Amino acid sequence: GENVEQHPSTLSVQEGDSAVIKCTYSDSASNYFPWYKQELGKRPQLIIDIRSNVGEKKDQRIAVTLNKTAKHFSLHITETQPEDSAVYFCAGGGADGLTFGKGTHLIIQP
Amino acid sequence: GAVVSQHPSWVICKSGTSVKIECRSLDFQATTMFWYRQFPKQSLMLMATSNEGSKATYEQGVEKDKFLINHASLTLSTLTVTSAHPEDSSFYICSARSPGQGASNEQFFGPGTRLTVL
DSSP: OEEEEEEEEEEEEEEEEEEEEEEEOOTTTTEEEEEEEEESOOOOEEEEEETTTSSSSETEEEEEEETTTTTTEEEEOOOOOGGGGGGEOHHHHHHTEEEEOOOOOEEEEE | OOOOOOOEEEEOOOOTTOEEEEEEEEESOOOOOEEEEOTTOOOOOEEEETTTTSSSEEOOOOOOOTTEEEEEETTEEEEESSSGGGGOEEEEEEEEOGGGGGOOOOOOOOEEEEEEOO
């Protein structure tokens, strides 16, 4: 099955700086890679996703890159704001379901 | 669109009792629903995949006789935790996927159910 590794587990950045979270996956058949933001006690919320036929996708301050050859994908958040503080999960998979990374606790320092 | 609800949002029960959690897709038909479990400060772990009208597929290490899943309609899947014990206390989250989303594999998550077993 799929195995998704996520780093770092905790990331602290100054407000206004950029944050980068990286994930690797093992199953070359995986074709869908979403990123979720989860605030304490709440459901995960999809913030951006990318499919295996695309190398990069951007939505305002958030971007995701995918390197299929190396089997890794990254989340980039620019101009971070206090409301970006949360736990972020990457996931990989396809029609059979998603395997989640262990999560990154992003802390935005004022 | 693509709203998924769960009921109850939280439940406290005594050890040995059974608890049923409902997952509903409110504005779309979900042929596939997924059940996840999340322990504090941990990631979401897929427990099982539920397909409408057929038996659920359980992940390795998940006891199918303990976690009963029924996906009787295109808008409802239920998870029953039988003979619950304190170690079953967790945040249970369902998600649903609709073929109407085209080629998307996006899953829409319910709000979760916090189960506490005393």
